[in-house]
Amino acid sequence: MKTALVTGSSRGIGRAAALRLARDGWRLALHYGQSREEALALRGELRSMGCDAEVFQADMADRARIFEMRDEIKAFGEPSLIVCNAGIAHQGLFTDISEPLWHRLLDVNLSGVFYCCQAFAPAMIRRRQGCIVTVSSIWGLCGASCEAAYSAAKAGVIGLTRALAQELGPSGITVNCVAPGVIGTDMCAHLDQAARRDLCSQIPLGRLGTPEDVAGVIAFLASPEASYLTGQVISPGGGIVL
Numbered sequence: 474m475k476t477a478l479v480t481g482s483s484r485g486i487g488r489a490a491a492l493r494l495a496r497d498g499w500r501l502a503l504h505y506g507q508s509r510e511e512a513l514a515l516r517g518e519l520r521s522m523g524c525d526a527e528v529f530q531a532d533m534a535d536r537a538r539i540f541e542m543r544d545e546i547k548a549f550g551e552p553s554l555i556v557c558n559a560g561i562a563h564q565g566l567f568t569d570i571s572e573p574l575w576h577r578l579l580d581v582n583l584s585g586v587f588y589c590c591q592a593f594a595p596a597m598i599r600r601r602q603g604c605i606v607t608v609s610s611i612w613g614l615c616g617a618s619c620e621a622a623y624s625a626a627k628a629g630v631i632g633l634t635r636a637l638a639q640e641l642g643p644s645g646i647t648v649n650c651v652a653p654g655v656i657g658t659d660m661c662a663h664l665d666q667a668a669r670r671d672l673c674s675q676i677p678l679g680r681l682g683t684p685e686d687v688a689g690v691i692a693f694l695a696s697p698e699a700s701y702l703t704g705q706v707i708s709p710g711g712g713i714v715l
């Protein structure tokens with residue numbers, strides 16, 4: 474049975490992706506940052522479904538820790554799929570972004586993906602097989618007002634995905650990106666009812682996305698059906714950006 478690593482799997486899109494991949498037959502390396510209890514609860518849920526799962530901790534901005542985590546995961550099972558999902562958002566005026574905040578958003582959202590890919594790609598290259606799914610955002614495609622650092626980081630994720638698809642393709646590795654629209658997770662908890670209604674009116678499909686909407690696309694990209702797909706950005710966004 475093949476092993477998948479999902480970063481940021483304690484809640485939201487990562488949690489839904491882990492559950493979906495388990496149903497598709499993957500063993501799950503569940504990464505979390507701080508939410509150990511939630512990660513353990515998910516591990517319990519997966520095990521009760523008959524899925525082999527274990528939890529692993531790292532801050533996405535800490536390269537050394539991610540490489541240590543890679544070595545810990547190796548004993549569990551070398552991942553042939555990594556889903557680089559962990560991320561943080563921040564809303565605020567561009568003119569108010571401090572340098573530490575800028576670096577934190579870039580470190581977690583972009584460098585974290587770089588560290589994970591660099592940690593896990595060598596084993597995939599040796600085996601000449603693997604699948605990398607990155608998680609960007611529609612704001613990485615078109616930019617969002619008051620989310621300049623987040624948009625820049627997520628645009629970087631798309632650039633990294635496309636570059637890696639070209640470099641790793643000859644080694645039999647696919648690299649694709651999911652760029653979700655507005656998904657009803659903790660990341661959007663700040664949106665009040667009026668803001669949600671306003672957003673829904675701008676979304677052709679008329680509703681916010683669910684974590685499961687995104688998990689389905691991740692599962693597809695990880696499936697044999699997507700074996701000839703690489704360097705692509707797929708956007709489960711209800712048509713909010715076309």
Ligand code: NAD
Pocket residue numbers: 480481482483484485486487505506507508531532533534558559560561562581608609610611652653654655656657658659660661
């Ligand atoms: P969420 O806040 O529910 O989950 C984010 C996950 O990332 C959590 O598990 C959190 O612990 C983890 N994480 C955050 N910072 C970390 C760090 N420094 N180290 C380790 N782990 C860390 O949000 P979500 O909506 O599930 O977001 C998942 C991904 O989807 C993110 O990359 C986000 O940018 C992206 N995304 C979300 C939306 C949305 O509307 N919710 C839209 C587009 C893209």
